[in-house]
């Protein structure tokens with residue numbers, strides 16, 4: 517069924533719209549979720565005509581996307597100066613022409629420090645209309661600012677219409693974690709301190725800060741990756757089973773796990789920043805040499821963290837998290853490393869070879885594998901490593 521609503525995207529000329537959202541909307545169009553009754557209003561500060569805006573995005577329709585550009589509209593608005601009437605004037609003709617019933621999805625693909633400024637520019641939804649408002653992380657820069665922002669948002673929109681997005685949750689292999697853990701006795705029964713030695717969660721990136729210096733200098737790896745993407749991976753990997761798959765139950769299971777995470781101390785983490793070097797033979801500037809970065813910046817582009825979870829299931833099981841930009845490979849994965857077996861008679865082999873590891877490869881080579889030891893064919897007892905790969 518196609519959707520009848522106006523989609524408004526703030527941050528039209530930003531990285532997120534260009535890099536992710538246009539492609540995502542194009543896929544929804546191909547699948548028939550978006551139709552000519554779903555106009556898309558891109559809102560940006562630049563004084564573009566629609567063709568100029570289209571050209572600036574570099575988007576060209578693929579097969580099945582003919583007609584997608586027909587949904588696009590561009591509206592100029594300076595969110596730091598303009599008032600609510602400017603957005604009203606952009607939206608009114610679209611609602612009317614496409615008979616949307618006032619339905620509105622608003623996506624704030626803008627720098628987070630502007631959220632509180634933009635919220636009052638969006639009208640509270642009409643009671644009879646469908647409404648969604650989507651925020652990208654980081655939601656505030658610390659607990660107090662996140663609470664304050666929540667107050668602004670709650671004063672305007674009903675909670676059911678507010679989406680605080682973490683795009684990692686859309687990744688297929690992240691969603692697989694729940695299926696793997698709770699649909700399979702072979703995993704369900706070993707998922708605890710009795711069998712698990714430690715867990716490693718890695719999100720390594722090859723990309724640098726790119727053109728996002730303004731944002732990244734305020735954020736750093738902790739706010740950009742850890743408090744959101746990596747903690748979502750921790751929560752899905754470690755939480756107790758939710759009562760059901762509805763949003764409240766899943767959130768409840770995640771938050772009770774996160775509450776059990778002990779506040780890390782200095783000795784639990786280390787940070788770093790990328791220096792000049794080469795990746796795949798290409799010369800890469802240091803973080804401090806990137807455009808828009810302060811030459812003496814101390815913002816971290818790498819972070820490694822040891823978490824302890826005060827829950828009976830995870831007693832004595834460290835969770836090691838690490839993430840960074842400009843690392844030697846792009847790879848996101850969760851490795852659940854099991855304890856060595858109790859029986860000692862094969863111990864020399866077991867110690868020499870790798871332990872049992874269950875690996876969830878989130879990207880790029882999506883899949884799950886289990887590393888284990890087998891007897892190598894032949895007359896004597898020699899062990900070798902094997903991998904079951906899905």
Ligand code: BG6
Nearest residue numbers: 683684721723740741745848879
């Ligand atoms: C974003 C971060 O949330 O996630 C970026 O702001 C990061 O810095 C990106 O590069 C990684 O996401 P993905 O899906 O490209 O792995």
